[in-house]
Amino acid sequence: MPWSRIPQSQSKVDGHRIISFKDAIREATDQAMNLDPNVFAIGLDADDKFGVFGTMLDMSHPERIIGTPISENAMTGVAMGAALSGMRPIFIQLRVDFMMLTMDQVVNYIAKWRYMTQGKVKVPLVIRAVIGRGWGSGAQHSGSYQALFSHIPGLKVVMPSTPFNVKGLFLAAVQDDYPVIFIEHRWLYKNTGHVPEEMYSLPLGKGAVVREGRGLTVVATSIAAVDVANVCEQFGYDAEVIDPQTLKPLDEPLILESVRKTGRLLVVDYDYPMCGFASEVCALVAEKAWSSLKAPVSRLTFPESPMPASGVLEKAYYPTARIAQRIEEVLGAQ
């Protein structure tokens, strides 16, 4: 098994090489394909000159990068069929919104296959789904949907946030024998940070403490974790910022331990509010750390509406500008 040679890293590695988030994905994909001939990438425009926001350019094995027609449903089934038959496909969706065309395959097939066959057949498949807003992309090109996928038994859901964790989490996802929905916010692609050149994996199901503090716990996903950390840095809040990194399986002990220390919880999640990931974390804390709470739990999410197009509305739709105010409210609440 070539993958047994990949070391697992659980802490931030101090390194000197700084690369971008997108280059970290590119490097991880290239290394995975070099390591294991069963790894291949497939998807609409996976092989075009734009290279999926630059994450698929200059690869060592272009023969294992397959562009597809606009047939999302069948192509998801094709990726799964290959996964059942010995391959480790990376299926690429340029927008998570397109995955709504594939939900039959994702929910009825990919998620359930291992259970229905009681492990006789596994589905080692990664689906890269790009999320984010920008330039009036509008209601059908700006979705997030992490809660939708997290709701389904049989799927793992990963949301990387830094160049370091995207490489380690991606290599862990490709190596995993369960199907993984790997959700990338496209505003992260240009961010830079330390990334070791060698292969390493980060365990799925382990979150990270982005910033330590004692006043409140802020759980934030994907780019929201970056936004929250920046706000805390700027205003000097005594906040413990937790990035779960994988929504499913969820690192419950990390969140509970922090809330037992701080007694206050805010969850910032760029997704719809109803039955969302923020609601899930609040339920977790209410069930298992109730006696530690000094104030009501709080959620900061998209509003209960689709994404608008006009720049003014689009900016207001993301709750980023309201993070500081909400932190102060939670800190001051009795």
Place this chain on the structure above:
Amino acid sequence: MNKTYAAETISVPSQAVAVALLRRMRIIRQVEERIITIYPTDVMVTPVHLHIGQEAVPVGVCAHLNDADKIFFGHRTHGPALAKGLSIKSLMAELYGRTTGCAHGYGGSMHLVDPERGMLGSSSIVGGSIALGVGSALAAKLRGEPWIAVSYFGDGATNSGVFWESLNFAALKRLPVLFVCEDNGLSNVMAKSDHMFADVERVTAEFMPTLHADGTDVLSVYAAVEEAMTHVRGKRGPALVYCPTKRWMKHQGVEVDDLAINPVDRDADCAIARLERLMLQSGLITADESRDMVASIEAEIDAAIEFAIASPFPDPAELVREV
């Protein structure tokens, strides 16, 4: 390309092949006839979609497959699964919901699996598993391995977008996949003329070699698939075999179908009777041998049911497992 295999143009295969085809069709028929007798006692708590009357298609197809070849089929599972080599014991134990079933009792009739025999799972949602066969064929191509994949479906599935998407991709990428349409003329209780506007075979012939077989004649299916295999196994590209046949039973359950749009002649439309007559006439089997074959299959079914009943049920403590 459209080619039709009519009975008069087909030569009888060797005795060994003919006996194997007859035996395999009878296994499907006799297993399902036994299910019909057991089902009303409610010991098999799983929806069944019986294959009686359609046996010629899976048997004629799977006679050309080996264990390394993959097959993906839909909700009407018993026929293709038994034809591909699933043991009667594994099937019966699954229908009885026991741990010795092919999916340890977690799958049921519609989700049969046997990786050692190339069955990587089946789906009860019409259409989607067609794409799995195409993806499996892509794996064979990328790995440079000699096996092929089969996407096996009914006429109802040709209504679905995933069917046409799969055909297009298999043709574009030249994948070693055999599409088999077992057309029983009915989508649940809807006549084909009410659910499909076009002549499917004429359209699929634009994408790949398309062969037409009589799905109530196992020798016709056998000959058509033999030629299709020259494309799929030989030239490593896709082909489709279209097999009109007759569904004798209701879409689901163990009752005889009495739809006016589905008249069945239980003698003329019976692939088993047709083959047996031909074999008796041409001396490929004697009446005694034929009777013995039926009896030995009955004994196998008896043993499988005893095995299933003696097997334990799954432990509720293991409800959440492999998820």
